Amino acid sequence: MQALDPIAATRSPFGTVKADASPQRFTWLLGHERKMRTYLGRTLINCLPYAVGTLIAYYCALVGIMSTSLATALVVSRALSLVAIYAALRSGWSQRFRDPSLALIQVVTALLWTATMYLVTGPLHTALLPLLVLSMASATFNLDASRARLVTWFAVLLMTVVMASATLLDSTVYAPKVQFCLWVIMASILPTGLLNSMQLKRLKHRLKTQREELRVALTRLHDLATHDELTGLANRAHMGEMLEQYLQRHRDGGETFSIALIDLDFFKRVNDTHGHGVGDEVLKAFADAMRRTVRESDLPARWGGEEFLVLLPQSSADNARCVLERLRAHFNAQAVSPTVPSLRATFSAGLVSPKPGETLAMVLERADRALYAAKNAGRDHCYVG
Numbered sequence: 001m002q003a004l005d006p007i008a009a010t011r012s013p014f015g016t017v018k019a020d021a022s023p024q025r026f027t028w029l030l031g032h033e034r035k036m037r038t039y040l041g042r043t044l045i046n047c048l049p050y051a052v053g054t055l056i057a058y059y060c061a062l063v064g065i066m067s068t069s070l071a072t073a074l075v076v077s078r079a080l081s082l083v084a085i086y087a088a089l090r091s092g093w094s095q096r097f098r099d100p101s102l103a104l105i106q107v108v109t110a111l112l113w114t115a116t117m118y119l120v121t122g123p124l125h126t127a128l129l130p131l132l133v134l135s136m137a138s139a140t141f142n143l144d145a146s147r148a149r150l151v152t153w154f155a156v157l158l159m160t161v162v163m164a165s166a167t168l169l170d171s172t173v174y175a176p177k178v179q180f181c182l183w184v185i186m187a188s189i190l191p192t193g194l195l196n197s198m199q200l201k202r203l204k205h206r207l208k209t210q211r212e213e214l215r216v217a218l219t220r221l222h223d224l225a226t227h228d229e230l231t232g233l234a235n236r237a238h239m240g241e242m243l244e245q246y247l248q249r250h251r252d253g254g255e256t257f258s259i260a261l262i263d264l265d266f267f268k269r270v271n272d273t274h275g276h277g278v279g280d281e282v283l284k285a286f287a288d289a290m291r292r293t294v295r296e297s298d299l300p301a302r303w304g305g306e307e308f309l310v311l312l313p314q315s316s317a318d319n320a321r322c323v324l325e326r327l328r329a330h331f332n333a334q335a336v337s338p339t340v341p342s343l344r345a346t347f348s349a350g351l352v353s354p355k356p357g358e359t360l361a362m363v364l365e366r367a368d369r370a371l372y373a374a375k376n377a378g379r380d381h382c383y384v385g
């Protein structure tokens, strides 16, 4: 269907669309691009378990569980991996990969770091398990189903090896019975988390689909409410709103405009002679002729029955008359019905521009009188009112 009006183009079916309602914040950190902002936001959230891990590492160094140099090595290595991931995302370098969010790399590095921390934090190792669960929750939600499954089993396997090794290396601090209990908890929590994430993702997908369906339905509703079904032109209600807007802008000192009220000549005869189907074909032919002839900025509408109205922005009634004469030359010569190829039709039109202080009803009344005069003059005429 034809775009109706530049004013309307900024409107949603049920109100004014705010192009981007909320201003973007932290653009220096996250950039402007919507997807990239999401990826970077996730990466920064992943820094939270790292910050907690840093505190644990230095606390361990403070109480003599590990050396300060080991704590620093762990903290710096993780910081470097996070900075590298952030830089790859922020610079756009990651765009070359199938998964530009680098979600898989992020979770694997997080898992390896958490597992290492588990091995070296001695009596504090249990504090690492919630961090592991946190990393996995974010990973399983952001990865596709097969990768999320793969990463979950990788995490279970990795922690099995780590817990077994820890028990073998230091069975006093990593007591086998305790490790076994922790292993059972870990091995049951991670797959459960995976199932929950999958369910959430399905829900998210369904919501997205429903939102798209709703958008399509709203667009269809809007088209039905503003367009004439037979000709596809704007309908009377919509054109009425448009006219009010233009008239208001004109009153506020804006540009002038004209309207042409058009009526097909002897249309009843077409219906009576050839039937309503042929009459409909003529109406469609006239609508097509208008679409082809008027300017991009002109707004044609079906006003009702065999009456049409064209709003011609930035045109005096005399300028509008030239457009109408072009339409006449085009329409009078063309075949207007595929069913009755020999059939020809004409139209009459009343043209007016709003005068100061006139209401819409007054402008339309003048257009109607001009149209009536054109009909009285023998039809196939355009009169300026």
Ligand SMILES: Nc1nc2c(ncn2[C@@H]2O[C@H](COP(=O)(O)OP(=O)(O)OP(=O)(O)O)[C@@H](O)[C@H]2O)c(=O)[nH]1
Residues within 6 Å of the ligand: 230, 263, 264, 265, 266, 267, 268, 269, 271, 275, 276, 277, 278, 279, 280, 283, 304, 305, 306, 375, 379
């Ligand atoms: N086929 C068809 N006919 C319609 C439609 N809407 C209105 N009409 C017909 O349009 C005709 C209008 O006839 P009149 O108002 O007498 O006008 P006219 O025959 O065009 O005569 P003038 O306007 O005086 O030249 C009527 O027969 C209506 O039934 C429509 O959607 N389809």
